[in-house]
Amino acid sequence: GLAYSAGSWISSPPKKDxxxxxxxxxxxxxxxxxxxxxxLMNLMENMKEDQxxxxxxxxxxxxxxxxxxxxxxxxxxxxLNNQDKGITYDIRKDIYEKINDFTMEDLKVFLNKYQGDNYxxxxxxxxxxxxxxxxxxxxxxxxxxxxxxxxx
Numbered sequence: 001g002l003a004y005s006a007g008s009w010i011s012s013p014p015k016k017d018x019x020x021x022x023x024x025x026x027x028x029x030x031x032x033x034x035x036x037x038x039x040l041m042n043l044m045e046n047m048k049e050d051q052x053x054x055x056x057x058x059x060x061x062x063x064x065x066x067x068x069x070x071x072x073x074x075x076x077x078x079x080l081n082n083q084d085k086g087i088t089y090d091i092r093k094d095i096y097e098k099i100n101d102f103t104m105e106d107l108k109v110f111l112n113k114y115q116g117d118n119y120x121x122x123x124x125x126x127x128x129x130x131x132x133x134x135x136x137x138x139x140x141x142x143x144x145x146x147x148x149x150x151x152x
Contacts, residue, residue: 002036003028016086030129049104058099065092
């Protein structure tokens with residue numbers, strides 16, 4: 001009942017000299033902003049461990065690798081993207097070989113090593129419905145106009 005939807009993922013950089021990002025979102029009603037962002041931040045800082053979902057995610061990755069076909073112009077684009085990342089071979093082979101041995105503890109170690117405590121939060125909504133005191137509690141903020149975002 002707190003959110004319409006929510007999600008989180010790690011995005012890979014397009015080039016080898018760029019950073020990875022942990023991204024998350026939560027879609028909620030304006031009056032639930034405080035509770036929703038508090039819950040999201042708690043989840044970002046304290047990963048919920050669910051072995052069943054972890055195993056399903058690993059199985060999904062294996063299934064995607066087993067069924068994915070890189071054909072036609074995608075061969076070129078995959079090659080070019082890998083070159084930008086400094087990868088000179090099909091990295092899916094490494095992932096496929098190592099994923100079964102990857103544990104929840106490995107994930108926790110990875111996140112603890114690389115996850116920072118610096119977050120940028122974007123709140124989109126009707127300004128008349130947003131509680132600006134909640135925004136102030138999150139840190140400094142800047143209100144932008146539609147013209148600044150969409151150039152119209």
